[in-house]
Amino acid sequence: MKPKKIAKATTTIVTAGLLCCFSLQASADISISQIYIPNTNIHSDDAPVGQSASIGMEILDFNIKVPLYKKMDAELGRPTLFINSLNFRQHKFNWDLPLDTTDEVPEKVYGISYGFEFIKPIYKKVTLVSFGEFGAYSDFEEKTDEKDFLMEGGLLAVYNFENGLDLGLGPIYTRAFGNPEFLIAPFVRYKYNNKILIDVRVPKHITVSYLHKDSFMIGIAARSVYSTYHINPDNQPEEGNIVFSDVTLGVEGTVAIFDGIVLDLSAAQAVKRILEIQDDNNNRIAERDLDNGIVYKAGLRLML
Secondary structure, three states: OOOHHHHHHHEEEEEEEHHHHHHHHHOEEEEHHHHHHHHEEEEEOOOOOOOOOOEEEEEEEEEEEEEEEEEEEOOOOEEEEEEEEEEEEEEEEEEOOOOHHHOOOOOOOEEEEEEEEEEEEEEEEEEEEEEEEEEEEEEEOOOOOOOHHEEEEEEEEEEEEOOOOEEEEEEEEEEEEEEEOOEEEEEEEEEOOOOOEEEEEOOOOOEEEEEOOOEEEEEEEEEEEEEEEEOOOOOOOOOEEEEEEEEEEEEEEEEEEEEEEEEEEEEEEEEEEEEEEOOOOOOOEEEEEEOOEEEEEEEEEEEO
């Protein structure tokens, strides 16, 4: 992707997000983060004897989340919410490969997406939660077409207990395991004494956190990070997909450094890391197991 295209994509999403915030006079949550994954070895049974390969990654993520609609239901005592989000991601692969294979894979890929979450109480203790994300994920080396666009989404029915426990279940459409598929996913959220928070969103995360008012949070988290990008590799006759999946377990925390500005830090150990190359029909061409290294993340959140 050329620098002009990067600048144009970034400008478009930032401008759209800011116009959305100011025109609707809504509050906004703006975040920028950098994920760093040091190089780890790539294992391949068909690699020539004596040849080694490794890969590291850097992921820059910019997100704007805006609650566009909020209305309290006086009878049920809970609000209806409609939250929009805009996201831009640059995913850089730091390849260390044999010279004859360096043209087969891209160095950078990108994601530009729109997401929403609609939360609607329907009975005294039952809430419907629908969510979705639609965007273009590609190296953008060729003209954008339908193969560059991906979507995810789901619908959950959540029962709200009086002791701070929310339990839910529902169908979701996800690419968490490489190919798109439907799953029945559980939802758990439990807040104890306004200090302990348990949050389960399958297949994305399981977290247990300690909260200190609004100024400090620390916790442990199991997370599944997965990305699929449509690519046009050099010197290859066909297009395809590159799929990265990383399951991690680590420590994360947030600190309010100023009013409305939060520092977000985490360090995690990967327990299962896979890189997969697919053809244009989502059929697996190659799958590579990677050494399970460390993942570092640092970010800032601005709450307007």
